[in-house]
Amino acid sequence: MREFAVIGRPRPRPDAAARVTGRTRYAGDLTLPGQLWCRLVRSPLPHARLTRVDTASARALPGVAAILTGRDLPTRYGILPVSQDEEVLCSEKVRYVGDPVAAVAAVDEETAARAVALIQVEYVPLPAVFSIEDALRPGAEPIHPSGNLQRAVALEFGDVAAGFQAAAFVREDLFFYDGSTHLPLEEHAVLASYAPEGTLTVWSSTQTPHYLHRILSRVLQMPADRIRVIAAPAGGGFGGKSDILNHELAAAALSRVTGRPVKCVLSREEVFYAHRGRHPTVLWVRSGWTADGLITALHLRTWLDGGAYGSYGVATTYYSGALTPLTYRIPHYRFEGMRVFTNKPACGPKRGHGTPQPRFALECHMDKVAEELGLDPVDLRRRNLVAPFSTTVNWLRVTSCGLDRCVDEVVSASSFLQKHRRLPRGRGVGLALSGYLSGAGLPVYWNDLPHSQVRLAADRSGRVVLFSGAADIGQGSDAVLVSTAAEVLGLQPEEIHLVAGDTALTPVDLGSYSSRVTFMAGNATLQAAQRLRALVARGAATRLEAAAEDLVFAGGRVFVRGSPDRGLSWPEACAAAEAACGPLSASGAYTPPRLAGPYRGSGVGPSPAYSFSACVAQVAVDEATGEVRVEKVWLAHDIGRALNPLLVRGQVEGSVYMAVGEALLERQDYRGGAHCGPSMLDYKSPTVYEMPEVETLLVESVDPEGPFGAKECGQGPLLPVVPAIANAIYDAVGVRVDEVPVTPDMLLRALDRQRRGLDARVGPTVAPPASFGPLTRVPRPEGWA
Amino acid sequence: MVEAPALRDVQPLTLRVNGATFRVVAPASRTLLEVLREDLGLTGTKHGCELGECGACTVLIDGEPALACLVLPVQVQEREITTVEGLAGAALHPLQQAFVDHGALQCGYCTPGMLLAAKALLDRRPRPTREEIAEALSGNLCRCTGYLRIIQAVAAAAEGGHA
Numbered sequence: 001m002r003e004f005a006v007i008g009r010p011r012p013r014p015d016a017a018a019r020v021t022g023r024t025r026y027a028g029d030l031t032l033p034g035q036l037w038c039r040l041v042r043s044p045l046p047h048a049r050l051t052r053v054d055t056a057s058a059r060a061l062p063g064v065a066a067i068l069t070g071r072d073l074p075t076r077y078g079i080l081p082v083s084q085d086e087e088v089l090c091s092e093k094v095r096y097v098g099d100p101v102a103a104v105a106a107v108d109e110e111t112a113a114r115a116v117a118l119i120q121v122e123y124v125p126l127p128a129v130f131s132i133e134d135a136l137r138p139g140a141e142p143i144h145p146s147g148n149l150q151r152a153v154a155l156e157f158g159d160v161a162a163g164f165q166a167a168a169f170v171r172e173d174l175f176f177y178d179g180s181t182h183l184p185l186e187e188h189a190v191l192a193s194y195a196p197e198g199t200l201t202v203w204s205s206t207q208t209p210h211y212l213h214r215i216l217s218r219v220l221q222m223p224a225d226r227i228r229v230i231a232a233p234a235g236g237g238f239g240g241k242s243d244i245l246n247h248e249l250a251a252a253a254l255s256r257v258t259g260r261p262v263k264c265v266l267s268r269e270e271v272f273y274a275h276r277g278r279h280p281t282v283l284w285v286r287s288g289w290t291a292d293g294l295i296t297a298l299h300l301r302t303w304l305d306g307g308a309y310g311s312y313g314v315a316t317t318y319y320s321g322a323l324t325p326l327t328y329r330i331p332h333y334r335f336e337g338m339r340v341f342t343n344k345p346a347c348g349p350k351r352g353h354g355t356p357q358p359r360f361a362l363e364c365h366m367d368k369v370a371e372e373l374g375l376d377p378v379d380l381r382r383r384n385l386v387a388p389f390s391t392t393v394n395w396l397r398v399t400s401c402g403l404d405r406c407v408d409e410v411v412s413a414s415s416f417l418q419k420h421r422r423l424p425r426g427r428g429v430g431l432a433l434s435g436y437l438s439g440a441g442l443p444v445y446w447n448d449l450p451h452s453q454v455r456l457a458a459d460r461s462g463r464v465v466l467f468s469g470a471a472d473i474g475q476g477s478d479a480v481l482v483s484t485a486a487e488v489l490g491l492q493p494e495e496i497h498l499v500a501g502d503t504a505l506t507p508v509d510l511g512s513y514s515s516r517v518t519f520m521a522g523n524a525t526l527q528a529a530q531r532l533r534a535l536v537a538r539g540a541a542t543r544l545e546a547a548a549e550d551l552v553f554a555g556g557r558v559f560v561r562g563s564p565d566r567g568l569s570w571p572e573a574c575a576a577a578e579a580a581c582g583p584l585s586a587s588g589a590y591t592p593p594r595l596a597g598p599y600r601g602s603g604v605g606p607s608p609a610y611s612f613s614a615c616v617a618q619v620a621v622d623e624a625t626g627e628v629r630v631e632k633v634w635l636a637h638d639i640g641r642a643l644n645p646l647l648v649r650g651q652v653e654g655s656v657y658m659a660v661g662e663a664l665l666e667r668q669d670y671r672g673g674a675h676c677g678p679s680m681l682d683y684k685s686p687t688v689y690e691m692p693e694v695e696t697l698l699v700e701s702v703d704p705e706g707p708f709g710a711k712e713c714g715q716g717p718l719l720p721v722v723p724a725i726a727n728a729i730y731d732a733v734g735v736r737v738d739e740v741p742v743t744p745d746m747l748l749r750a751l752d753r754q755r756r757g758l759d760a761r762v763g764p765t766v767a768p769p770a771s772f773g774p775l776t777r778v779p780r781p782e783g784w785a
Numbered sequence: 786m787v788e789a790p791a792l793r794d795v796q797p798l799t800l801r802v803n804g805a806t807f808r809v810v811a812p813a814s815r816t817l818l819e820v821l822r823e824d825l826g827l828t829g830t831k832h833g834c835e836l837g838e839c840g841a842c843t844v845l846i847d848g849e850p851a852l853a854c855l856v857l858p859v860q861v862q863e864r865e866i867t868t869v870e871g872l873a874g875a876a877l878h879p880l881q882q883a884f885v886d887h888g889a890l891q892c893g894y895c896t897p898g899m900l901l902a903a904k905a906l907l908d909r910r911p912r913p914t915r916e917e918i919a920e921a922l923s924g925n926l927c928r929c930t931g932y933l934r935i936i937q938a939v940a941a942a943a944e945g946g947h948a
Contacts, residue, residue: 012885019893020881020900022829022869029828036787063790110812111790185833185841185894185928235831235894236928258787268834474892474929646888650930654891657931680838680926688919688932 005554006487007708010646013479014494015233015472027205027232028189028265035191036065038251038264039112041102041119042273043094046130046343046673047141048123050093053102058118063111066257067119068103073253075219079211079243081445083310085144088219088249093126095143095308096345097673098273103250105262128343128673132282132303132768135340143308143341150306151314152338153601154772155321157393158780163297163332167288169373173365174284176739176764177357177722179305180666181277182350183685186235187268188245192252193261200227201504202252205234207242207473208511211444213503215244216252231501237473238658239349242513243276243311272678276348277668279316279339280305283361284767293375293383298330300358302337303768304347311348312444313339315604319354322605324362325392326435327403327612328384331784333393336772343673349513351658351715355436356722360740363432363723367730376420377431377727378411386435388701391781395597399609400711402638402701403433406614409636409697414616420731426621427631430727433614436716438640438706439516441592441606450589452520453507456485456528458536458584462571464489464496466528469509470521471501475714476647477517481525483643484707488529489536490553491570507587515712518643519608520590522707527588535584539577540568593705599778609703611711612638615720617692619728623751626744630660630690630725636697640711645698651713652696659721661686664741738763798858802827803871817861818842818853821868829869829897833926840925843898844868850905869897872904880904880942889938891929899925903939912943 018024041053055067070091078084090101102119106112127141134140135148142148164170190204200222206212209231217224234241247264255262266274282303288296302320306313321335352359370380386392388401411417411431419429443451455467466485472478482496489496499505509521533553540558541548550561559567568576577584595606616634621627633656642648665684669676677683702709722740730736735750738761746762754760794813799806802825809824818835821827821844833841835854842853845867872878877885880900890896899922906913906921913921918939927935
């Protein structure tokens, strides 16, 4: 194997020193001369018709520069072309508590807040719905003109009926996975500055500067070339800053009206209303098995509570079924899913985007099957593992796959088989597996352009600048890109200067979502660096009187292979190349292969590569209080290749952390449409005390298409942790809470049922209506028939 | 032309921050966090909730950790305030270096508060146990790292004899 100088070595991220000294400038830290502050007026009602928005007394308040209402910005928008259902400011009705109806710009934040209080809004309340069942009830008040069933999908791959007929054993289960929110430490912030020559610059805490750029252009009806979007380093994203939010557009519009810079920083309460978090999801799973534990068929139904707007929700709906066949060989698969509008803040993509819920359901369901078949959970899963370089029944192309090694590693490191069903009552272990995308195969709007593009420039000083549209949201994408370029050019990552996430300076990158940056922007960087190296090699070869292909780039030098003394320093080599070729620049691009299957909806699920994970969780349950303590988590992750193991391990630990929150604590709770506690005290997230010990086991399957063989690690490791914890709770006390978060009250109820000799299960008992519409039958890929 | 808002309860303040003295006039309702960020331009101290719940705005007041979003500057006029900008000299503070080396930060937004909470601990307890580190950081939320590397970094800085 080739030895790498930079790749594969644990090293601090190049931007770490700026972050520990407080020098990193997040969007909320930016200030411009003459800047105004924006605050939004938000609806106190979950569903109402707007009859009057009276801004007169607010306008009269000294210090108020401008006020906008819905009529000022009539263009509807939405992140997906299929759901253009949002307004910057509501013009006719409000759809959730927190829906913005007016925006104020004033000389300071205090005055803006006073103006907000002076705006009088008249509402005519409408009946509101807060559950899937109520939203679907005949006669329910429609939240959008098309009704409350936003999207239903019904797909069958193969012949599920035949698969169940061939089964020796069939089981079905019902689950519920509650909604949770991203809760980034940084509240969303934006600074917009419009100049009279007709240009607009927007700094935002966004994961998707390119999509924000497009929607600004559309909503403000300004040519895109007049708009510059700069993604400030985000103080945490997790998907919550990947949608385009009202305040970003309102601040830009206010800047255009006033001709002054306008800043808007959401309060923590408003961040809960911006949301776009995990969809509360009801799931029904039915599976058929042979007597020796092979899956014959799987039928999955999902009902997603979408909140008031579309957001990425149509994609989420498809994702709730698309990756289910990724880990196990399922010969016949039916997926039915729907997303329903309710009068709550909109759900959207949160770490794992639509796949943690079905993963939870499937992995808990499989443990129940294993028990009934008399197999251990490891054995049952091993018999059904997906094979590397195969195609799933729903047309996903699987390439590198180290899932079997992940299972081996995690089972052995945790001594799972020695512990499972053998620990004293109150303690238990649980296992779960999963897989995830290394980037979505398709962009959110149709185009055939590259998904990631990178430019590299170098000059006679040896200075190398990498221009990338990707946004670092804390995951370390900046570090990945400079390390990739450094490896190719024989430099250190700190020697590569980076300009990132600036639509005026950097070529387009679709953004930091769907775990796509390492794979896609990494590949684009690799190509650009190889091209720059070829340019420099040409100049250096002339100077060294050697053949370009005999040159080695290493240790900040360019030299002839086998004669390290016959060489040039990197700056000398750049100067030689500049003399020979003029200004040195090279570009690279990455477009994923076309992988969509032959059916509508097949755009969701395909990815150029999938990561795989296996997890064992060990828990202690306090039967007196119902509290669960996660003692330790072992997480094996097939990363392809760890470009920087320090950062990869950090992503795994962060994923485990977030999963512990979803498994035991975090829930978006509403009463009458009002958020029960839009604060960080009331919304329970894990503190240092709830965090378990984590043992990360990296499996390197070296993906043939990933940069240096790398795949994703930012989202996949979250997925198996939630069901592993649920399975561990069952192992500890023999009760099933088929619902997350597993709160003490639910667990106590289940334990009480167990004591009284009832079915020791707590969870949903009735599925919502199964109105998924006409079934589309999709032929199975070659090799399955 | 935007009319100036009415002057509301502004007051002169003398604040000692990171060893320097600042004189500012600010509305009396402004918290120490807002005055540090808006009036003194010290944006290293972060706001995450404005309600004393997340710890992102932790600063030291006479060496003790305090939540700047819950402190009125008039309360701390004669006191020594330390923010993240006051930690490093020409070189990083050993805690900062340990955070860098151990990968104890991702987005970095909670980091200033974490660093100051940790500094207060190490000043008081140069060789803390893991439990003491956890307790000292238990009021600071982090959504990225899962805390483990932060604890390791604090322990390593203590091990190295933090200056």
